Amino acid sequence: MLYMMLPLDRHFDSGFGAVADSFRDAADALEDSRESTPTLNAHLPVSFLYRHAIELFLKSAIIIFHRKLNIPYGAIPASGEPQIPVGDKWKPMHNVHGLQPLYQHFCSLFEDHAEYLAIHTNTDWSLPTELGQWISEIEATDSSSTFFRYPVTKDKEKDKQKSVIREDDYDALLSRMGQHQKPTKTLLMLDQHDNLVETFSHDDTQAKEIIHTLKQVAEIFSNCHAALAGELTGGA
Structure with missing residues (x-):
């Protein structure tokens, strides 16, 4: 992939996919070391890294679609600041951290442009049927990308679940x-x-289940990013 050798600001998606890959790779490395050398509460940074990678992969895919197919962000042109539809409004992408609105827009882009993808690409773009449920499970745990980063959040009852x-x-x-x-x-x-x-x-049962879900979703979107970069941007 050409983007691997270019500065982030030269990437077609402004570097979102490459940075997502770096967070996923870091999570994999930390998870491997956690298994061999147990560390207190290491599941939290591992979970955060995977969760953040998923968010960035979704944003990368959205940017690629809008820029490649010249799709405006509501009233803002495709060349403008990326936006995400949340409810009946478009919000700046940097203000949206919930996976659910990102995933919903991601899916709508694939659905609305399925014919284009079928004609112009050689990739099977089908995704696991369970993916939507996995996204919902992650969102229920961490809807604002704060649960795995801080010991306390606004939800004190949920905070009790993060410790092993x-x-x-x-x-x-x-x-x-x-x-x-x-x-x-x-x-x-x-x-x-x-x-x-x-x-x-x-009791680390729940922590392991969350990491398993996060890891497999991150892998799915990493593969999707590679395919989008290869098929729609020429590797840029």
Whole structure:
């Protein structure tokens, strides 16, 4: 791809796709090292990197479509500042961080120009049927690209889900141990009389599920970006 050897500002999509690839590559590297050398709360930067890569891949695809096919952003020409339709208004792309509006516009561009793609490209542009559901799941967790970046956000209840150390119920813990489930890492807090006060356990099940979803979606859009760059921009 020609863009790999050009400065970001010379890329057809202003460098969005290339930067997205760099975030995805960093996430892959960090995830691989996390498996071999466990680090406390490392799932958060891994998740953020994948999530941000997805956002940038979507923005790249949108820019490529508008510039290549000279599609205006509402009242703004295709050569102007990229915009995203949110509700009944067009908003500057740099102000839109939610994946849902980006994905919806991404899909509409593919649908509206399916005939052009069929005639002028050799790529099978079909995407997994589950992709929309995966985007919705990511959006439900992190709709503003803040959940994985900060320890606290505006949603205190949701914030409790981001840690792999969770408040636990002692009786439920004993029940799980009695059922010979997988080993658990647990902290028991006792008072000065050795009475149990609080129980905390390590549970990374949800973190692993989120990373799995983020990783496969990032891979799908990385492949899509490569195809769009090759087919519509000549690798630029």
